Structures are given as structure tokens and as C-alpha cells.
Amino acid sequence: MSEPEIAVFGAGSVGCYLGGRLLATGANVHFIGRARIAAEVAAHGLHCTDLHGADHRVAPGIARFSEDPDSVRSADVVLVTVKSAATDVAARELAGRLKPGALVISFQNGLRNADVLRAGLPGVTVLTGMVPFNVLARGQGRFHHGSDGVLASEYHPALKDLGLIEVFGRSGLVLICHADMRAVQWGKLLLNLNNAINALSGVPLKEELSQRGFRRCLAAAQAETLALLDAANIPVAQLTKVPPHWLPRLLSLPDFLFTRLAKQMVAIDPLARSSTWEDLEAGRATEVDYINGAVVKLAESMGWQAPVNATLVALIRDAERGGRRDWTARELHAALEAAAR
Ligand SMILES: NC(=O)c1ccc[n+]([C@@H]2O[C@H](COP(=O)([O-])OP(=O)(O)OC[C@H]3O[C@@H](n4cnc5c(N)ncnc54)[C@H](OP(=O)(O)O)[C@@H]3O)[C@@H](O)[C@H]2O)c1
Structure with missing residues (x-):
């Protein structure tokens, strides 16, 4: 099975942390976000740590980071990590740009973000995900996961078909599927x-x-x-x-x-x-x-x-x-x- 291409859409605290750990452990990840985060990642790379002692680094110049939503076009999986108020705009920017069969996972808090994405992306599989732990942006590309918990997502066969659970597992990020998200x-x-x-x-x-x-x-x-x-x-x-x-x-x-x-x-x-x-x-x-x-x-x-x-x-x-x-x-x-x- 070939590695799925993963785009992190809205790379801030959660997006840089998840994407940084995935990238540091060999996944095919790129980031879409703002110029200030792009500059930080370009200058310092990514350094993702957790309270259990995990320590993952991506050297400066390795992470591909774009401000252009067009760069989502080649992704097999899109992890949406914008704040809730930005979901509507994110859906509009993703609309018409996703390749057929691309899987979208909302790793956001709140109850309705996946629904907003589904409404804006008809025909696209959008899964409700959840990040249970706290991520602190410490500046200079450093993101720290500071409390307990494992990632959750609703189940969909594409998670297995794309090998996504293994890709997350390889990075030490456990992704558990739930029947009732x-x-x-x-x-x-x-x-x-x-x-x-x-x-x-x-x-x-x-x-x-x-x-x-x-x-x-x-x-x-x-x-x-x-x-x-x-x-x-x-x-x-x-x-x-x-x-x-x-x-x-x-x-x-x-x-x-x-x-x-x-x-x-x-x-x-x-x-x-x-x-x-x-x-x-x-x-x-x-x-x-x-x-x-x-x-x-x-x-x-x-x-x-x-x-x-x-x-x-x-x-x-x-x-x-x-x-x-x-x-x-x-x-x-x-x-x-x-x-x-
Ligand atoms: N931080 C945590 O500890 C934590 C833990 C669990 C869950 N969560 C949840 O995860 C979600 C993300 O939180 P976060 O703390 O990672 O937020 P964040 O640090 O603000 O990151 C989101 C990033 O996405 C950017 N963005 C917004 N709209 C965009 C667009 N259309 N295109 C490209 N970039 C865009 C934002 O830029 P602008 O600010 O310029 O709009 C920001 O840099 C939220 O729902 C939050 O509740 C957070």
C-alpha cells in the first residue's frame, strides 16, 4: 500500500502538532496555513513533544507549508484543524479542490464542525474526529501536548484502506474509532x-x-x-x-x-x-x-x-x-x- 498524502488544513497548534509528529515519523504530510506559521516553521522546523516524553523533530526546510488552498488538490486525506468560526470558510476553500475519494477529518472541538464541512462539501466523506488533549504553541516551531488522551474518529473503511490508523500509530499517536462520536x-x-x-x-x-x-x-x-x-x-x-x-x-x-x-x-x-x-x-x-x-x-x-x-x-x-x-x-x-x- 502506498503512503497516503496528508494535508493539514489550518496548521496552528493542533495541526502543527499532529502533522509534525506524522511527518517526523515518515508520513507524507504538508501544511496549509498562515504566513506567520509558515515563517516560523521555515525558520525553526517543528519540535513536537508530549507529557510522556515523546520528542519528535522536523529540521528547518523539510516541512512543505503553503498559504494557498490549491495545494490541497493532491491530498488523499485532509485533516481540518481550523477553529470553529473558520470552518465555514475552510469548507468554501476546500470545495471544488479535493480530489475524488479524498477523505476529510475534522479534528476540532465543538459539535457541528463536521456537519458544516459536510454541508459545504457535498459528495465528500467527512469524518468527525476529536483531539482530547491540550496542545500548547511554545513559539519557534515548538508544540507541546500537555495532557492525557488518545485521538478519536468515527469509523469509516477508508481509514483502513488508506492505512491511516497505521500511519498515526507509527507516530505514537493512537487513533481510536468510535461508533457514537x-x-x-x-x-x-x-x-x-x-x-x-x-x-x-x-x-x-x-x-x-x-x-x-x-x-x-x-x-x-x-x-x-x-x-x-x-x-x-x-x-x-x-x-x-x-x-x-x-x-x-x-x-x-x-x-x-x-x-x-x-x-x-x-x-x-x-x-x-x-x-x-x-x-x-x-x-x-x-x-x-x-x-x-x-x-x-x-x-x-x-x-x-x-x-x-x-x-x-x-x-x-x-x-x-x-x-x-x-x-x-x-x-x-x-x-x-x-x-x-
Ligand atoms: N489547542 C489545543 O490545545 C486544542 C486541543 C484540542 C482541540 N482543539 C481544537 O482544535 C481546533 C484547532 O485549534 P488550534 O488551537 O490548533 O487553533 P489555532 O492554533 O488557531 O490554529 C488554526 C490555524 O488555522 C488558521 N486558519 C484559519 N482559517 C484558515 C484557512 N481558511 N486557511 C488556512 N489557515 C487557516 C488560523 O489562522 P488565523 O488565526 O489567522 O485565522 C490558525 O493559524 C479548534 O477547534 C480547537 O478547539 C485545540
């Missing part, structure tokens, strides 16, 4: 509810999750979401060592018990922050509408309310306009409690 997406969204809280806390993830007050904020956002999912009969997959419905109770435990019982949840690189924090730092719009906002939308569709998640959306909107990003755990918890009353 919607449940996996809700399971991930439940964890991503913390993105907003982390950005509002102004501290790294490890430090934030070590404080009970911030964990209680996350517990409140998760409990609200789980109640809605239960009422709507929507299944949610277990992505951590404990079942999703136990998470709010686990998070609410005192610090000394939590750090003992939830080692995996705090096994995060001390520097790692949420992508919402990164977006605010860079002055970009965040994905809050696609994460906490998805909970608010679900509530509205059921004639319910989701005041905790609605408040987190409002606070991130305010932060996008330059508002506060230094909430203490006590202040944020009080604001969410007041909203829920």
Missing part, C-alpha cells in the same frame, strides 16, 4: 467547559484545577450540562477515568482529596493554558459560542435555561472586548452561583 463530542465538550473558566482565572490549567473554588465553577457548568443531556436523552461518553456523571462531585472535593483521587486530571504540564486563554491573549475571537454556547442553545431548544454556561459566555464575551481576566476562584464562583439562583 456525538457522545464522544459531548464528553469532550463537558471537559472543554473549563476553557472559559481557565481563561477567566488568568492562571495555568494545573494551578487553576488545583483550586477547589475554580473546580466548583467547572462542576456547576458540568452539572448544568449533564442535567440537560439526561433530560434530552443524549448519551455522553466517558473520556476520563471516572464516568462523566461523577465529575461534578469529584471536582467539588477538597483539594487534598481531589489531588489524590484525580491524578490524571491534574497531570498537566505546569505551563499549559486553555485555547480560550490563547485566543484572548492573541486578540482573537474565542470558541465560547461553540462550547458553553452549545449548552445554552441545547437548553433553549428544550425551553430550559442554562444560567451558569450563559454567564460564562457573557464573561468571555466581555473579556474579548478587553474585560476582566483575573477572576479569583471565590469571585467567579459567587458570580456563577448568583446567576443560577
Whole structure:
């Protein structure tokens, strides 16, 4: 079987990390993205590390990086790694450029990105994928995978026919196929509810999750979401060592018990922050509408309310306009409690 040609469309943190590891282990990968990332990769190459000690390097001048969407034309597989708000434009740029039979995988957060791609790419096989771990862009071509988890995708025979599972496996990136990706997406969204809280806390993830007050904020956002999912009969997959419905109770435990019982949840690189924090730092719009906002939308569709998640959306909107990003755990918890009353 010949090596599939893989294009990473929207090479930022996730795209450079996945593509960098695949390229470093012999896969046929090229990148499509912005000039600033192209310049960084040209000058420094790629250096992809993970919390378990994996260390993959691509020397400067090796990675093929283009700003032109036309370079997707020869790809057998396209990994879409743009932020949710950019998916619509990505679909428009991919339309008419994909070769017959090309496989598209959305490795994005949120619930609807694969649907947006499918709507914009009729006749193309688009798979829902998921990156469960955090990737931190450290500058100078360095991308660090700072928390646990393995890649997920919905199953399609093309994954096997193209040898893609083996290509990922060779790089040390395990790709697991799931029968119900919607449940996996809700399971991930439940964890991503913390993105907003982390950005509002102004501290790294490890430090934030070590404080009970911030964990209680996350517990409140998760409990609200789980109640809605239960009422709507929507299944949610277990992505951590404990079942999703136990998470709010686990998070609410005192610090000394939590750090003992939830080692995996705090096994995060001390520097790692949420992508919402990164977006605010860079002055970009965040994905809050696609994460906490998805909970608010679900509530509205059921004639319910989701005041905790609605408040987190409002606070991130305010932060996008330059508002506060230094909430203490006590202040944020009080604001969410007041909203829920
Ligand atoms: N970072 C993480 O830790 C992490 C972990 C798991 C999942 N995710 C999810 O993965 C997805 C990607 O996140 P990320 O953090 O990798 O985002 P990112 O660092 O912003 O990377 C996306 C890149 O794609 C570029 N882009 C956007 N539209 C494009 C287009 N039409 N053509 C070419 N390039 C384009 C963006 O440039 P501009 O900024 O100039 O538009 C940006 O450089 C999101 O859904 C995120 O929630 C992220």
C-alpha cells in the first residue's frame, strides 16, 4: 500500500502538532496555513513533544507549508484543524479542490464542525474526529501536548484502506474509532467547559484545577450540562477515568482529596493554558459560542435555561472586548452561583 498524502488544513497548534509528529515519523504530510506559521516553521522546523516524553523533530526546510488552498488538490486525506468560526470558510476553500475519494477529518472541538464541512462539501466523506488533549504553541516551531488522551474518529473503511490508523500509530499517536462520536463530542465538550473558566482565572490549567473554588465553577457548568443531556436523552461518553456523571462531585472535593483521587486530571504540564486563554491573549475571537454556547442553545431548544454556561459566555464575551481576566476562584464562583439562583 502506498503512503497516503496528508494535508493539514489550518496548521496552528493542533495541526502543527499532529502533522509534525506524522511527518517526523515518515508520513507524507504538508501544511496549509498562515504566513506567520509558515515563517516560523521555515525558520525553526517543528519540535513536537508530549507529557510522556515523546520528542519528535522536523529540521528547518523539510516541512512543505503553503498559504494557498490549491495545494490541497493532491491530498488523499485532509485533516481540518481550523477553529470553529473558520470552518465555514475552510469548507468554501476546500470545495471544488479535493480530489475524488479524498477523505476529510475534522479534528476540532465543538459539535457541528463536521456537519458544516459536510454541508459545504457535498459528495465528500467527512469524518468527525476529536483531539482530547491540550496542545500548547511554545513559539519557534515548538508544540507541546500537555495532557492525557488518545485521538478519536468515527469509523469509516477508508481509514483502513488508506492505512491511516497505521500511519498515526507509527507516530505514537493512537487513533481510536468510535461508533457514537456525538457522545464522544459531548464528553469532550463537558471537559472543554473549563476553557472559559481557565481563561477567566488568568492562571495555568494545573494551578487553576488545583483550586477547589475554580473546580466548583467547572462542576456547576458540568452539572448544568449533564442535567440537560439526561433530560434530552443524549448519551455522553466517558473520556476520563471516572464516568462523566461523577465529575461534578469529584471536582467539588477538597483539594487534598481531589489531588489524590484525580491524578490524571491534574497531570498537566505546569505551563499549559486553555485555547480560550490563547485566543484572548492573541486578540482573537474565542470558541465560547461553540462550547458553553452549545449548552445554552441545547437548553433553549428544550425551553430550559442554562444560567451558569450563559454567564460564562457573557464573561468571555466581555473579556474579548478587553474585560476582566483575573477572576479569583471565590469571585467567579459567587458570580456563577448568583446567576443560577
Ligand atoms: N489547542 C489545543 O490545545 C486544542 C486541543 C484540542 C482541540 N482543539 C481544537 O482544535 C481546533 C484547532 O485549534 P488550534 O488551537 O490548533 O487553533 P489555532 O492554533 O488557531 O490554529 C488554526 C490555524 O488555522 C488558521 N486558519 C484559519 N482559517 C484558515 C484557512 N481558511 N486557511 C488556512 N489557515 C487557516 C488560523 O489562522 P488565523 O488565526 O489567522 O485565522 C490558525 O493559524 C479548534 O477547534 C480547537 O478547539 C485545540
